[in-house]
Structure formats: structure tokens, C-alpha cells
Amino acid sequence: MMRRGEVAVCAVVAAVLGTLAAADAGGVRVNVTPSMPVGLWKIESSLPFPARGEVVTVCLPEGDAVREAIRRGYVSAGACPGGSEPLVKPVAAIGGDLVVVSTHGITVNGAPVPSSVPLAQDEAGRALRPVPAGLYRVARDTVWLLSRHDPRSFDSRYFGTIPIANVRDVARPLWVWR
Numbered sequence: 001m002m003r004r005g006e007v008a009v010c011a012v013v014a015a016v017l018g019t020l021a022a023a024d025a026g027g028v029r030v031n032v033t034p035s036m037p038v039g040l041w042k043i044e045s046s047l048p049f050p051a052r053g054e055v056v057t058v059c060l061p062e063g064d065a066v067r068e069a070i071r072r073g074y075v076s077a078g079a080c081p082g083g084s085e086p087l088v089k090p091v092a093a094i095g096g097d098l099v100v101v102s103t104h105g106i107t108v109n110g111a112p113v114p115s116s117v118p119l120a121q122d123e124a125g126r127a128l129r130p131v132p133a134g135l136y137r138v139a140r141d142t143v144w145l146l147s148r149h150d151p152r153s154f155d156s157r158y159f160g161t162i163p164i165a166n167v168r169d170v171a172r173p174l175w176v177w178r
Helices: 004-025 063-071
Strands: 028-031 038-045 057-058 087-093 098-102 107-108 109-111 134-137 140-147 167-177
Touching: 028 167, 087 098, 087 107, 087 167
Parallel strands: none
Antiparallel strands: 028 038, 038 167, 057 087, 057 167, 087 140, 098 107, 098 134, 107 109
């Protein structure tokens, strides 16, 4: 027989899970990761080609980088083909843009992107494998994703470009803490 405290905890957990499921079904995403503002995001259909500056939800391509990111807790497991949850990230560069990666940070078409220095280690001291330094011309059917919100964000600094086909939706802040 469950005690009153256990029943209360179960009720709270059920209410939170029910609220999250209802939000998801209603086109609202709850973001609790630090790479973008925490809070509620309205999810809308994406355009055929996302614009530079738009925040999108995206499934990472299957591969070693994604498996390691899930294992290390950078991203949560989810319904994307690679086994991760869709990420919420800003589009920093689109087809035709020139991205320069260096130890000082990333520039897009000559403009420095704040908080974009590729890190050599994560917070646990584990080695990170950033995209090699160099010049990258973004292919027409890909995007480069960079979060300016948190310099530790797991984004294109570590996995490179993402096919536009992996972009699911546009995310707009509904109620967030900055």
C-alpha cells in the first residue's frame, strides 16, 4: 500500500508528464537545455528553406557524433532517426555562405558569431572533437547551426552542417527566461 507522500509524488509526476504531452500535441515545445532560453517555444511549420537567424527544430544525422552526444548527455534520446530528440538551434549560415572556423571562434560571411569558440573539453573534462579549423562554403541544401545563448552549446561547431531535410520546424519563443 502506498503512503500519502508516494501518492502525491506520483500525482505530480503524472501531471508534469501529462502537461508535457499536451504541450507537444498543441505545437508547444518545452526547452530545458541551456543552449537556448529555457521555457516554452511555439513550433510552426518550417519554410522550404530556413532563413539565416531563424530558430529551428532539427534532427541530427545518424552517426558517431550523435551516439556520443547521447551517451555523454549533450542531447537526450528521442524520436529522431539517429535516436536523439530534435534540437532547438538558430540557423547561423545557409547555402552559399562562407563559414570560417578558428580557435578564436566562428565567422559567417566575415561577421564574428558571439560565443562560438570551439571548446577542447566539455564540463566533465572529456575531449571534444570540433570541426577542423578552416573555410567552409555551406552547400545549397545544408545549414550551419550555432547558439549564441550558451558558449557550451552542442551545435555545428561539433557536427558541421545539417541537411535541410533534417529541419523539422521553426521555433518561436512563447514564454522564455533569458
